Amino acid sequence: MQIRGTTILAVKKDNNVTVAGDGQVTLDTTILKHGARKVRRLYNNEVIVGFAGATADAFTLFDRFDQKLEQYNGNLLRAAVELTKDWRTDRVLRHLEALMIAVSRDHSLIISGNGDVIESDDDVMAIGSGGPFAQSAARALVRHTGLSSTEIAREAMKIAAEICIYTNDHLVLEELEVDGEKTKEKKRNKVKEIA
Secondary structure (H helix, E strand, O other): OOEOOOOEEEEEEOEEEEEEOOOOEEEEEEEEEOHHHHHHEEEEOEEEEEEEEEHHHHHHHHHHHHHHHOOOOOOOHHHHHHHHHHHHHHOOOHOEEEEEEEEOOOHHHHEEEEOOEEEOOOHHHHHHHHHHHHHHHHHHHHHHHHOOOHHHHHHHHHHHHHHHOOOOOOOOEEEOOOHHHHOOOOOOOEEEEEO
16 A cells, blocks of 8 residues: 555746645555645756655655755756656666655756656646646636636635545645746746635
């Protein structure tokens, strides 16, 4: 039996990117926790990371990724590639069962232990057991509504919670502003936390 934490969604729309995570932690068929925090900010609040998979493994990867971001001065893509190299070759890391979504102002990535660093085609990404449900709902909302990235993430996660037994509606949402070139420098450090 493994402790699992699931369903992370990232939505980029207009000038914002939002990462949402549910709070449920499950051990086999039992819910252990309703309010886990699976979405965190790293590197001076410039990177948002969400985890799905075995909880202890996710925290190990969170720490390693934070070190890589520091080592590469917040360069998300470089840090992600270097983490996956370690993940594949390190005797301890290669047995970890977790996936990560990592977003910055410039990139939105899914990072896996198989060495995958995947950037989304349509600015909507999801991982975890409820990921396909949340991603489908978010894509429909992006295409057919005028909602913000945070509103879309919230509604899509609620829909996933109605379908996936490993997802609940105790949500943590984090948002970054992705400004145009004209105002990028002015607002570079402006971040919001939404609960």
